[in-house]
Amino acid sequence: xxxLSSKHPxxxxxxxxxxxxxxxxxxxxxxxGLIAHGRAEAFDYLLxxxxxxxxxxxxxxxxxxIRASRLPVISVNGNVAALAAEQIASMVRLEPRIAVEVxxxxxxxxxxxxxxxxxxxxxxxxxLGLRPTERIPRLPSDRARVDARGIxxxxxxxxxxxxxxxxxxxxxxxKRVISIDxxxxxxxxxxxxxxxxxxxxxxxxxxAEDLRHPGRRTTPGDFQRADAPRLLRDAIRNINLRLTKAxxxxxxxx
Amino acid sequence: xxxLSSKHPxxxxxxxxxxxxxxxxxxxxxxxGLIAHGRAEAFDYLLxxxxxxxxxxxxxxxxxxIRASRLPVISVNGNVAALAAEQIASMVRLEPRIAVEVxxxxxxxxxxxxxxxxxxxxxxxxxLGLRPTERIPRLPSDRARVDARGIxxxxxxxxxxxxxxxxxxxxxxxKRVISIDxxxxxxxxxxxxxxxxxxxxxxxxxxAEDLRHPGRRTTPGDFQRADAPRLLRDAIRNINLRLTKAxxxxxxxx
Numbered sequence: 001x002x003x004l005s006s007k008h009p010x011x012x013x014x015x016x017x018x019x020x021x022x023x024x025x026x027x028x029x030x031x032x033g034l035i036a037h038g039r040a041e042a043f044d045y046l047l048x049x050x051x052x053x054x055x056x057x058x059x060x061x062x063x064x065x066i067r068a069s070r071l072p073v074i075s076v077n078g079n080v081a082a083l084a085a086e087q088i089a090s091m092v093r094l095e096p097r098i099a100v101e102v103x104x105x106x107x108x109x110x111x112x113x114x115x116x117x118x119x120x121x122x123x124x125x126x127x128l129g130l131r132p133t134e135r136i137p138r139l140p141s142d143r144a145r146v147d148a149r150g151i152x153x154x155x156x157x158x159x160x161x162x163x164x165x166x167x168x169x170x171x172x173x174x175k176r177v178i179s180i181d182x183x184x185x186x187x188x189x190x191x192x193x194x195x196x197x198x199x200x201x202x203x204x205x206x207x208a209e210d211l212r213h214p215g216r217r218t219t220p221g222d223f224q225r226a227d228a229p230r231l232l233r234d235a236i237r238n239i240n241l242r243l244t245k246a247x248x249x250x251x252x253x254x
Numbered sequence: 255x256x257x258l259s260s261k262h263p264x265x266x267x268x269x270x271x272x273x274x275x276x277x278x279x280x281x282x283x284x285x286x287g288l289i290a291h292g293r294a295e296a297f298d299y300l301l302x303x304x305x306x307x308x309x310x311x312x313x314x315x316x317x318x319x320i321r322a323s324r325l326p327v328i329s330v331n332g333n334v335a336a337l338a339a340e341q342i343a344s345m346v347r348l349e350p351r352i353a354v355e356v357x358x359x360x361x362x363x364x365x366x367x368x369x370x371x372x373x374x375x376x377x378x379x380x381x382l383g384l385r386p387t388e389r390i391p392r393l394p395s396d397r398a399r400v401d402a403r404g405i406x407x408x409x410x411x412x413x414x415x416x417x418x419x420x421x422x423x424x425x426x427x428x429k430r431v432i433s434i435d436x437x438x439x440x441x442x443x444x445x446x447x448x449x450x451x452x453x454x455x456x457x458x459x460x461x462a463e464d465l466r467h468p469g470r471r472t473t474p475g476d477f478q479r480a481d482a483p484r485l486l487r488d489a490i491r492n493i494n495l496r497l498t499k500a501x502x503x504x505x506x507x508x
Contacts, residue, residue, distance in 0.1 A: 034285055034288035035274075036292060037292055038290060039299075236500070243493060247487055
């Protein structure tokens with residue numbers, strides 16, 4: 001029943017919300033995913049629903065890491081498949097070494113199948129995750145179950161959307177973790193090697209854009225240095241600025 | 255599958271989330287309500303999940319307005335009934351002039367009936383909203399439908415949780431609107447006569463506490479002045495402080 005006018009100042013955000021609600025009715029997204037999306041909406045609202053310069057730098061660096069990686073994997077959950085399957089498909093088209101693996105906290109065979117179908121429909125030829133073959137040590141829950149050809153063997157794992165435990169567990173077994181999470185204070189952002197504090201579809205869209213342009217020649221294993229604490233400080237500063245600006249720009253009350 | 259340990263630093267927030275998910279499965283709460291709750295979680299996280307002093311002042315003032323009011327009404331939607339029926343019941347027990355009225359954006363007779371049953375079970379004797387008799391002018395959607403014995407006749411309306419359009423429409427017909435919304439930048443907070451920027455159950459719980467103590471003798475219509483812009487400025491300052499503190503208190507990375 002939400003009326004969506006493209007003139008609405010928050011049109012993109014409302015379209016995204018409607019899209020997620022639809023995926024929820026189709027069984028791709030769980031109730032917890034809707035709540036998580038609300039959290040993301042709030043933080044994106046505080047960013048002004050735009051990518052700050054420091055996040056854009058992090059996105060460029062992430063693409064350098066993908067190029068320097070032996071096996072980069074994008075980990076996909078229900079929300080990610082619902083919102084960003086197209087952007088991931090573009091990335092895979094431009095850099096076919098990227099593996100895509102479904103990894104769920106609330107795992108059922110039906111949900112995995114639906115998410116895999118969504119990814120295939122978007123043009124991702126061989127997404128992994130249907131039959132996990134390994135476990136990440138010291139991580140309870142089904143999120144520990146991974147594919148030896150995907151996350152199991154990856155050197156770089158892109159973890160979109162909040163997942164603090166798993167970020168820590170992946171780092172503990174030597175993976176480089178790139179997070180995409182709008183909350184700069186979350187454990188995911190705090191623990192990632194390279195935290196991207198930006199909205200999911202914008203972040204992955206920018207990365208696809210960057211993959212379109214040939215980068216400098218990259219030797220495998222030659223990862224440019226990420227200053228994670230600085231990226232997080234910048235992200236926090238962006239929110240502070242926006243709040244302060246919004247506070248002073250408030251229209252006078254009637 | 256969420257494991258809730260009372261030692262978890264965000265235990266209350268997780269219990270609240272589980273409670274809302276349950277209400278969702280029972281049909282009290284709609285998918286949009288889950289997303290809205292996620293937004294609230296994010297803002298409460300930024301407040302440190304505590305009531306700031308300025309919000310506590312706003313809550314005291316709200317109780318003074320209830321006492322000065324001829325007919326104070328609390329407007330209830332699915333999320334409010336799921337999370338705060340007990341606090342509202344306490345308020346009504348202590349101040350029986352308070353009317354409680356169900357008002358929904360996503361209105362179906364079944365949902366209204368379920369929400370009314372939840373309110374009655376919590377101890378609210380005669381909640382309104384089953385058969386609205388009037389419309390608020392210039393407000394599209396079912397939220398315009400109100401009861402002449404409740405919101406229709408009220409001089410003070412307490413609107414918990416975000417609802418910008420309705421706040422404006424209620425003010426346009428001369429109601430005093432008290433909002434409870436964690437986002438100080440939302441249209442609800444910006445447009446309310448008295449914005450309380452605090453989490454729903456804490457805010458209503460504090461108001462019930464204040465109703466327990468006899469206030470100064472209040473003449474009907476003698477409303478103490480609310481400095482809404484200042485309350486909002488203070489709320490924004492609280493978020494900024496917390497962000498800055500969190501940024502500097504971050505544990506060093508391994």
